[in-house]
Amino acid sequence: MQELDHAINTIRVRFGSQALTRAAELPPPQPWSSGTPLDHLSGIEGIPRGRLTLLTGSGTCGKLTLALGLLAAATREFAHAVVIDARGGFKQGSSRTHGEASEFVGNFDPWTLLPFDPELRSLTVVRLDPEASGEAATALARAGAGLILLMGEVPEQWLGPLEAGANRSGTVLIGVVDAPGRAFAHASSLSLGFSRAEWIWDRDQLVGLRTIARCLKNRVAPPLGESELVIRYPLGPRLPFEAPVLEVPLHAVELECASAVV
Amino acid sequence: MRICCGLTNHLELAKRPDLYGGPVIVGGWEENVIASSEEASPFGVRPGMPLRHAEHLCPHATFLAPDPDAAAGLRELISSALYDLAPVVEVRADGIAWLDVSGVVRSGTSIREARRRLRTAIGREPRLGLGPGPFSARLAAASSRPGRLVQVEDPRAFLAPLASRELPLDEEQLERLDLLGLRTLGAVAAIGPRELESQLGRAGRHAVLLARGDEPGELTPWRPPQFTCAHRQFEPAVEDREALLFVSRALCDDLASELGLRGAGAKRVRVRLVYEFNQPDERESIVLHPLSSQAELFGLIGPWIKEWQPRAPITELWIELPVLEAAGRRQLRLWSGGDGNSEEVVAALERLQERHGDGVVSKPRPALLSSPLPNQRFDWVS
Numbered sequence: 001m002q003e004l005d006h007a008i009n010t011i012r013v014r015f016g017s018q019a020l021t022r023a024a025e026l027p028p029p030q031p032w033s034s035g036t037p038l039d040h041l042s043g044i045e046g047i048p049r050g051r052l053t054l055l056t057g058s059g060t061c062g063k064l065t066l067a068l069g070l071l072a073a074a075t076r077e078f079a080h081a082v083v084i085d086a087r088g089g090f091k092q093g094s095s096r097t098h099g100e101a102s103e104f105v106g107n108f109d110p111w112t113l114l115p116f117d118p119e120l121r122s123l124t125v126v127r128l129d130p131e132a133s134g135e136a137a138t139a140l141a142r143a144g145a146g147l148i149l150l151m152g153e154v155p156e157q158w159l160g161p162l163e164a165g166a167n168r169s170g171t172v173l174i175g176v177v178d179a180p181g182r183a184f185a186h187a188s189s190l191s192l193g194f195s196r197a198e199w200i201w202d203r204d205q206l207v208g209l210r211t212i213a214r215c216l217k218n219r220v221a222p223p224l225g226e227s228e229l230v231i232r233y234p235l236g237p238r239l240p241f242e243a244p245v246l247e248v249p250l251h252a253v254e255l256e257c258a259s260a261v262v
Numbered sequence: 263m264r265i266c267c268g269l270t271n272h273l274e275l276a277k278r279p280d281l282y283g284g285p286v287i288v289g290g291w292e293e294n295v296i297a298s299s300e301e302a303s304p305f306g307v308r309p310g311m312p313l314r315h316a317e318h319l320c321p322h323a324t325f326l327a328p329d330p331d332a333a334a335g336l337r338e339l340i341s342s343a344l345y346d347l348a349p350v351v352e353v354r355a356d357g358i359a360w361l362d363v364s365g366v367v368r369s370g371t372s373i374r375e376a377r378r379r380l381r382t383a384i385g386r387e388p389r390l391g392l393g394p395g396p397f398s399a400r401l402a403a404a405s406s407r408p409g410r411l412v413q414v415e416d417p418r419a420f421l422a423p424l425a426s427r428e429l430p431l432d433e434e435q436l437e438r439l440d441l442l443g444l445r446t447l448g449a450v451a452a453i454g455p456r457e458l459e460s461q462l463g464r465a466g467r468h469a470v471l472l473a474r475g476d477e478p479g480e481l482t483p484w485r486p487p488q489f490t491c492a493h494r495q496f497e498p499a500v501e502d503r504e505a506l507l508f509v510s511r512a513l514c515d516d517l518a519s520e521l522g523l524r525g526a527g528a529k530r531v532r533v534r535l536v537y538e539f540n541q542p543d544e545r546e547s548i549v550l551h552p553l554s555s556q557a558e559l560f561g562l563i564g565p566w567i568k569e570w571q572p573r574a575p576i577t578e579l580w581i582e583l584p585v586l587e588a589a590g591r592r593q594l595r596l597w598s599g600g601d602g603n604s605e606e607v608v609a610a611l612e613r614l615q616e617r618h619g620d621g622v623v624s625k626p627r628p629a630l631l632s633s634p635l636p637n638q639r640f641d642w643v644s
Binding site for chain 2 (some may be wrong): 027076079080082095108110111114120121123124125127128132136139140142143144147252
């Protein structure tokens with residue numbers, strides 16, 4: 001313990017008193033309540049504003065579906081929700097089939113967003129190569145965009161300015177990657193890892209998946225355990241799709257009758 | 263227009279929650295019944311009937327004299343409680359609270375919060391209705407159970423089976439409707455507005471439009487009062503200037519949060535010090551631009567306190583804002599997040615387009631969503 005205190009003092013003497021701060025001394029970040037089950041995993045009942053939140057996991061594990069749920073909620077709530085397609089491999093109008101999520105992380109398609117009932121007027125898609133994506137994300141975070149969804153990693157040199165800009169404006173930063181690099185993982189304040197538990201089949205048809213969401217890193221609250229989520233894919237050729245079940249029911253006021261006949 | 267209606271007791275009844283559970287009748291002697299509780303209804307007591315008749319029907323009821331001032335005070339209280347939940351709020355003394363939730367970002371949250379606040383104010387679960395206008399929303403609320411919400415999607419179909427006595431007409435006009443055989447709103451909706459106008463005048467035309475679900479009426483928005491103040495009493499009396507500064511800062515904070523909720527700013531500021539023995543001292547100033555934040559208010563009041571030479575120990579500190587004005591913002595909780603930064607975000611996107619080309623930034627617009635060809639589903643606007 002004494003050695004640890006000595007090390008802390010040495011770092012503070014050498015790099016300044018602000019170099020190390022106890023987590024308890026930091027002001028808690030304001031949560032953005034997205035209405036998804038991820039709110040409970042963060043420990044502050046929402047996604048932290050002004051901080052980077054990572055959704056990670058290899059293969060098809062539901063991270064992109066949950067990111068789309070967050071994005072749709074942000075389009076309804078914020079004036080500007082921006083997707084930064086960092087891979088530049090955006091295929092206009094390409095559709096995603098189930099089980100192909102790993103290939104499509106980084107390729108944003110608004111078609112996949114529709115089941116979450118987005119407000120498309122608030123949505124902007126920025127397609128840039130990975131080098132320029134950091135600059136774009138930083139500029140938008142400084143300007144005060146409500147939510148920025150990063151479909152890929154941001155170059156290391158832009159992580160500091162990006163975090164500072166988001167911190168100042170309260171922008172919600174969400175990153176979706178299979179496995180984050182060291183710098184990207186270090187910059188995140190909340191990291192949630194997903195791993196698929198099993199597929200859900202109905203009448204020989206793949207209808208969804210069961211996934212385990214774990215809080216891998218949490219700098220905004222004491223880390224909580226894990227949660228099991230059931231993600232159901234939208235089925236059927238017609239619109240509107242059935243709503244996916246990942247949203248927390250908002251109707252505490254019980255709806256007695258939704259039709260005209262009482 | 264999407265209107266949420268919360269139906270509660272008449273406010274004359276709500277000011278006496280201790281009498282809940284028994285029959286209560288409110289009305290002046292030799293006058294008509296103003297309000298009656300649900301427990302009095304089985305005895306045939308209805309608002310509008312002579313009080314003597316009501317006494318005959320339900321002699322064991324508790325009779326209260328009307329107190330319009332107390333009811334108006336309660337109405338103001340409920341209105342101010344609901345003010346930040348919807349852009350337009352109207353509360354009536356007969357226990358109807360309307361909120362125009364069209365355009366509200368999280369209308370479900372607003373409705374849920376309205377239910378909670380009404381329950382706190384009245385002491386009973388309100389009935390809730392959601393419809394395209396005030397009339398259908400009120401009838402939807404009347405048909406729901408306490409604490410539940412009935413949503414009307416097709417107002418004409420919803421209204422059709424209801425009795426025509428629900429229309430806002432006087433007794434004579436309702437009797438006339440009955441004589442004409444128009445006993446349901448569906449029957450009223452089936453005839454032309456001009457035909458009923460020839461029978462009942464302008465009210466007839468209005469009634470037909472209501473019965474059809476066209477909702478010609480609009481809400482009368484409640485506006486917050488144009489005066490506010492905050493004060494603190496000291497026991498024992500205070501002589502320390504630092505304590506005064508501390509308290510005045512806290513009072514400025516309270517006033518700023520209230521101004522923020524109302525979207526108002528103070529055009530005139532008055533500070534009053536009440537002494538233990540002497541006459542109170544006061545200082546007042548008119549400001550050029552309305553003050554709305556704690557920093558602005560304390561920036562004006564702080565120097566006054568610092569240079570004030572009190573003549574005796576101070577027992578009370580009052581900060582009054584007698585003249586309020588719109589501060590260029592209102593009902594902040596209803597705004598979309600980041601609205602204030604919209605121009606900066608658009609400018610940042612434009613700068614990106616200048617550097618990397620127009621195609622870098624695009625917004626999807628639904629085109630042929632049902633098309634099997636993916637590239638036909640959305641138009642992309644740069």
